[in-house]
C-alpha cells in the first residue's frame with residue numbers, strides 16, 4: 317500500500333466520517349484498504365463484491381464527495397474487489413468511477429491486482445456490520461397513527477417488535493393496497509427492535525433488491541456469500557413479496573433462507589399488495605409457509621384517522637393549518653395515505669413559495685390542480701351518488717318507484733340534502749327523483765327531521781353525510 321494512497325484515503329475518511337453515522341463508518345469504511353494512487357485516481361480495496369454493491373447502493377454520494385474534496389473535480393475512485401472463494405477466477409478485480417454519469421459500472425472484466433487480501437467470507441461479519449439495516453429512522457410506531465384500518469397489523473407488529481422470533485406471529489405478513497402504510501409499519505417494527513435492549517441484526521430489503529442481489533450473486537459466482545449473509549439475519553423484513561412472482565430460482569433460494577431463519581427462531585416480516593391466497597406465481601410450499609404465522613391487512617384509514625395523520629404530519633413539519641382545511645383534505649383525499657401526504661406537501665410548498673397563508677381557498681385551488689376533475693359544486697347527481705354509496709343501494713333504485721323501506725329512507729335523505737345544499741326548487745328536486753311531486757319532497761324533509769330527533773344511528777348517518785356535502789359546498 318503506497319503512503320500517498322494512505323494519506324489520501326485518510327483525508328477521504330475525514331470527510332466521510334462527517335456524513336455517516338459512527339456505526340456505518342466503522343462497518344463500511346474502516347474495512348477498506350487504500351491500494352494505490354495513480355495521478356488523481358485512488359484505488360480502494362473492498363472485501364467482496366457484496367460489500368462493493370452495498371457501498372454503491374448506499375454510500376456512492378458520500379464517496380463522490382470525499383474523492384472530489386480530496387483530489388479535486390477530476391478525482392476518480394476505483395475499487396479492487398477481493399474475490400470470494402466461490403469465484404472461479406480467484407483473483408481480485410477492479411471497477412471504477414466516475415464513468416459516464418459518475419456511476420460505477422458493474423464489474424465485467426476482472427483485472428489482476430498486485431495486492432490481495434485473504435478471501436472475505438460472510439461468516440466473518442463483525443458486530444458493527446450486524447447493525448446495518450437499511451431502516452429509515454422516521455418510520456416509527458410513534459409516527460404511525462392507529463385506526464380501525466390498521467389496528468390488528470399494528471398491534472401484531474408491536475408484539476413482534478417486543479419479542480422478535482418468539483411470538484406465534486412468525487412470519488408476520490402485512491398486506492394492503494398501494495400507499496396504505498405497509499413499509500412504514502414494517503420499518504417501525506425493525507426500528508423498534510433495533511433500538512431495543514438486545515443487539516439484533518435487523519435487515520430491511522425490498523423484494524426487488526433481493527432478486528437483483530441474488531441474480532448478481534449467480535453472475536459473479538458468490539451465491540454462497542449471498543445465502544450466508546441472509547442466514548445470519550435476526551430479523552428479516554422483506555417488502556413487496558409479490559415481486560417474487562414467477563422468479564422461480566429466487567423463490568427457491570428464499571425458501572431455504574426462510575426455513576433456516578424460521579427454524580432458528582429468527583423473525584421474518586413480509587409485506588404484499590394482496591393476501592397470500594391471491595399471490596399468483598408463487599410456489600405453493602412458500603405460500604403455505606407464509607400462512608404459518610399471522611396475516612394482517614391494512615385498509616384505507618377512515619376520516620378520523622386521516623385527520624389524525626394530517627395533524628401529526630403538520631406537527632412534525634412545525635406547520636399550523638386550520639381545522640377546516642384539515643377536514644377538507646381528509647374528506648377529499650380518500651384514495652391512500654401517500655396521496656394525502658402529496659397534497660399536504662403541495663399545499664405547504666405553495667403557501668411558502670407564494671408567501672400566503674394556508675386556508676381553505678388555497679387548499680381547494682391545490683386540489684383542483686391535482687385532481688383535475690374535482691367537482692366542487694354539490695349537485696343533485698352528486699348527492700344521489702353519495703347517498704346511494706353510503707347506504708349501499710343502487711343509484712337506479714334511488715330514482716325509481718321502489719317502496720322497499722331502506723330505499724325509501726335513503727331516497728328521503730337524498731331529497732333532504734338536495735333541498736339543503738342546492739338551489740333547485742321542490743318541483744325540480746321531485747323531478748330528479750323519478751318524477752315525484754313537490755309534496756313528496758316536503759314529506760321527505762319532514763320525515764328526515766323527525767327521525768333525526770328520535771333515532772341516534774340515523775342522526776349519525778345524516779351528520780356523516782352532511783359533513784361530506786359541507787366540504788364540497790365551502
Ligand SMILES: Nc1ncnc2c1ncn2[C@@H]1O[C@H](COP(=O)(O)OP(=O)(O)OP(=O)(O)O)[C@@H](O)[C@H]1O
Nearest residue numbers: 459460461493494495496497498499500625653654
Ligand atoms: N397510519 C399511518 N400513520 C402515519 N403515516 C402513515 C400511515 N399510513 C401510511 N402513512 C404514510 O403514508 C406514506 C405511504 O406509506 P408506505 O410507503 O408505508 O405505503 P406502502 O403501503 O408501503 O406503499 P406501496 O404499496 O407503494 O409499497 C408514508 O409516508 C407513510 O409514512
